[in-house]
Amino acid sequence: MDTRQKNCPLRDSPFPFVLRFSGTANETIHLIDQYCWCGGYTVSDIFIMTSLSKFEIFIKAAISVILIWFGALPSIGQEKTSPDEQTILIFGDSLTAGYGVDFDQAYPSILQSLLKADDLPFNVIPSGVSGETTAGGLRRIDWVMRLPINVFVLALGGNDGLRGVDLKDTERNLIRIAERVKAKNPEVHIVIAGMQMPPNLGERYASAFAALYPAVAEELDASLISFLLEGVGGDPALNQTDGIHPNREGHKLVAQHVYESLKPILK
Numbered sequence: 001m002d003t004r005q006k007n008c009p010l011r012d013s014p015f016p017f018v019l020r021f022s023g024t025a026n027e028t029i030h031l032i033d034q035y036c037w038c039g040g041y042t043v044s045d046i047f048i049m050t051s052l053s054k055f056e057i058f059i060k061a062a063i064s065v066i067l068i069w070f071g072a073l074p075s076i077g078q079e080k081t082s083p084d085e086q087t088i089l090i091f092g093d094s095l096t097a098g099y100g101v102d103f104d105q106a107y108p109s110i111l112q113s114l115l116k117a118d119d120l121p122f123n124v125i126p127s128g129v130s131g132e133t134t135a136g137g138l139r140r141i142d143w144v145m146r147l148p149i150n151v152f153v154l155a156l157g158g159n160d161g162l163r164g165v166d167l168k169d170t171e172r173n174l175i176r177i178a179e180r181v182k183a184k185n186p187e188v189h190i191v192i193a194g195m196q197m198p199p200n201l202g203e204r205y206a207s208a209f210a211a212l213y214p215a216v217a218e219e220l221d222a223s224l225i226s227f228l229l230e231g232v233g234g235d236p237a238l239n240q241t242d243g244i245h246p247n248r249e250g251h252k253l254v255a256q257h258v259y260e261s262l263k264p265i266l267k
Helices: 025-038 055-069 107-117 134-144 158-162 167-184 203-220 248-265
Strands: 017-021 046-050 086-092 122-128 151-155 189-193 223-225
Touching: 086 107, 086 134, 107 122, 107 248, 134 167, 151 167, 151 248, 158 167, 167 189, 167 203, 189 203, 189 248, 203 223, 223 248
Parallel strands: 017 046, 086 122, 086 151, 151 189, 189 223
Antiparallel strands: none
């Protein structure tokens, strides 16, 4: 099974752990980079086992491990922050992980560039795992919350909808994730990123699913991004061939939308 479709192995595995992965060089580097920070581990705690067919991919991944190990390849989630710099953690699925695009083309990286351009002292940490459901997110949230977080963007639920998960379960999981974050960081600002389902899943289900996110935000007294993929979802020109994941141009619009939504709370 593709590791990208599993929940983060850090949720319940003692280190060192073995990560099996087959994909492109960029996907491998992205995955290594992501897992290094998300559980508070370093590459020295991790064994990478690949089943890659191309020697070049293995070499690139191995080089990236060495560079990350010695701090020569910082990520937006690993850069050392100044005393005045605050942290935005985006906790999501393949949309946040930047499935199908390079790491620096995914919306969290673009969001970081927008913040930097406006001299806003925020460091963006993307914690996206492809295939993640709210249940999976609930299992791994305690591992992720090892750093002080100022803004927590909860961008999960899309995979719940596509799998037809009971909406009560999705709502309960989202609330429990946010509550755990709040318990760890009482001053954190919670932001709920809404998702929507295509009408072919049933108009009643799609409508109830969309209404779930404002209800969760109200329950938590949290900020709301009404629809994470506003202006992007459903547009073939802005999505990859699967019709689900944004392409490079789509990610630019998602980043801009998230940035505009976050501006009121970024101080």
